[in-house]
Amino acid sequence: EAQVTQNPRYLITVTGKKLTVTCSQNMNHEYMSWYRQDPGLGLRQIYYSMNVEVTDKGDVPEGYKVSRKEKRNFPLILESPSPNQTSLYFCASSSRGALYTGELFFGEGSRLTVL
Amino acid sequence: AQSVTQLGSHVSVSEGALVLLRCNYSSSVPPYLFWYVQYPNQGLQLLLKYTSAATLVKGINGFEAEFKKSETSFHLTKPSAHMSDAAEYFCAVSPAAGNKLTFGGGTRVLVKP
Numbered sequence: 001e002a003q004v005t006q007n008p009r010y011l012i013t014v015t016g017k018k019l020t021v022t023c024s025q026n027m028n029h030e031y032m033s034w035y036r037q038d039p040g041l042g043l044r045q046i047y048y049s050m051n052v053e054v055t056d057k058g059d060v061p062e063g064y065k066v067s068r069k070e071k072r073n074f075p076l077i078l079e080s081p082s083p084n085q086t087s088l089y090f091c092a093s094s095s096r097g098a099l100y101t102g103e104l105f106f107g108e109g110s111r112l113t114v115l
Numbered sequence: 116a117q118s119v120t121q122l123g124s125h126v127s128v129s130e131g132a133l134v135l136l137r138c139n140y141s142s143s144v145p146p147y148l149f150w151y152v153q154y155p156n157q158g159l160q161l162l163l164k165y166t167s168a169a170t171l172v173k174g175i176n177g178f179e180a181e182f183k184k185s186e187t188s189f190h191l192t193k194p195s196a197h198m199s200d201a202a203e204y205f206c207a208v209s210p211a212a213g214n215k216l217t218f219g220g221g222t223r224v225l226v227k228p
Contacts, residue, residue, distance in 0.1 A: 004158070035218075040124060042205060042218035043159075058215075090158055103149075104216060106158030 004107035023091030032074040117142040119219035134193040138206030
């Protein structure tokens with residue numbers, strides 16, 4: 001089954017404790033992206049990757065890191081989480097062809113709470 | 116720069132009534148436009164898309180949307196709401212051949228029996 005898998009789905013942590021949210025897709029997609037969803041703000045892009053070893057900042061990259069060492073994986077790293085990073089996070093992927101028409105496949109989301 | 120505005124963060128409709136969700140966009144280039152739906156505790160899934168072909172676009176589950184360039188709008192409609200339509204709906208815009216999808220703030224639909 002074609003899917004984007006995120007882990008963990010739910011996480012409560014404390015300020016300053018490094019954490020990683022993993023994202024894996026099994027569709028051989030070149031493009032992957034991270035979004036955060038906050039009430040009334042819709043989804044905002046954090047980082048995206050056009051292919052292995054190619055990453056770029058989105059609209060709200062501060063406080064986040066990413067890496068793309070393998071095509072299928074695109075982890076999101078919070079080196080020193082703060083309460084304003086409490087949010088619902090989504091990973092998404094797309095093929096190059098579908099990307100040009102903006103079609104994304106989304107994971108089920110990871111709800112992060114930073115105390 | 117492109118942006119999307121969805122009018123109304125919450126919409127309540129009766130089962131069987133018309134569903135109308137409003138979306139207006141601004142874009143410096145002819146855009147591609149999308150509606151995504153998010154069911155509770157799930158990720159977003161594509162409902163329909165406009166990519167400069169027919170201006171009236173039909174999607175899944177009986178939804179359709181009409182692109183009106185003169186009004187810079189892409190409103191989503193469904194003639195008769197069903198309980199299963201309760202979800203959050205997001206309008207999004209992407210520049211043609213772009214790598215960025217910009218989302219509106221979302222509209223949560225409640226369907227009353």
